[in-house]
Amino acid sequence: MSDLSAIHLTKQRRQQPKVGISACLVGERVRYDGGDKYHQLINDELSPWLDLQVICPEVEAGLGIPRPPVQLVKTQEEIRALGVEQSDLDVTNALETTAKQLSSTQCQAFCAYIVKSRSPSCGAGSTPIYDTTNQQIDNSDGLYVKALKTANPHMVIVEESSLNDIQGCRDFLEQCYLLSER
Numbered sequence: 001m002s003d004l005s006a007i008h009l010t011k012q013r014r015q016q017p018k019v020g021i022s023a024c025l026v027g028e029r030v031r032y033d034g035g036d037k038y039h040q041l042i043n044d045e046l047s048p049w050l051d052l053q054v055i056c057p058e059v060e061a062g063l064g065i066p067r068p069p070v071q072l073v074k075t076q077e078e079i080r081a082l083g084v085e086q087s088d089l090d091v092t093n094a095l096e097t098t099a100k101q102l103s104s105t106q107c108q109a110f111c112a113y114i115v116k117s118r119s120p121s122c123g124a125g126s127t128p129i130y131d132t133t134n135q136q137i138d139n140s141d142g143l144y145v146k147a148l149k150t151a152n153p154h155m156v157i158v159e160e161s162s163l164n165d166i167q168g169c170r171d172f173l174e175q176c177y178l179l180s181e182r
């Protein structure tokens with residue numbers, strides 16, 4: 001039994017906190033290139049203690065697998081999700097519509113969310129923002145996380161990169177159980 005499991009054994013009989021998670025982190029092959037971003041520690045140490053709700057917002061938006069990669073670009077007025085290789089590809093409306101819909105319905109029941117860093121949809125503060133000459137000018141939230149924060153201002157949102165060690169997992173788990181008891 002791992003350290004984390006032993007500490008949280010007493011939580012076994014309680015209702016598990018409902019937590020959203022980017023689908024690629026649990027091994028679903030939903031990325032633009034048909035791959036995944038399986039995260040060992042999340043799946044080994046957190047998954048048994050949480051009611052994980054698996055969502056890929058880009059698949060939900062109907063973009064398909066595989067799909068052309070997109071990046072966030074600051075145009076004159078706003079941030080848009082444009083094709084990396086196809087500059088005439090603009091999936092902003094599809095992503096924003098789906099993000100708003102998910103955020104205001106099923107995600108309302110989640111106390112927390114684990115998201116994939118740097119993704120144009122799922123990044124939480126780490127997503128690169130480019131200008132129209134393809135120079136990176138900033139980092140920000142992906143479009144899905146932006147909608148999640150607007151619709152659920154009290155939701156705890158963490159990137160997988162903060163769960164790369166046992167202490168990070170332990171702190172997150174404690175936070176989820178505290179939040180779910182409110």
Ligand code: SF4
Pocket residue numbers: 022023024025030031032055056057058059116119121122
């Ligand atoms: S980062 Fe988000 S949008 Fe990208 S594959 Fe993973 S779940 Fe889907």
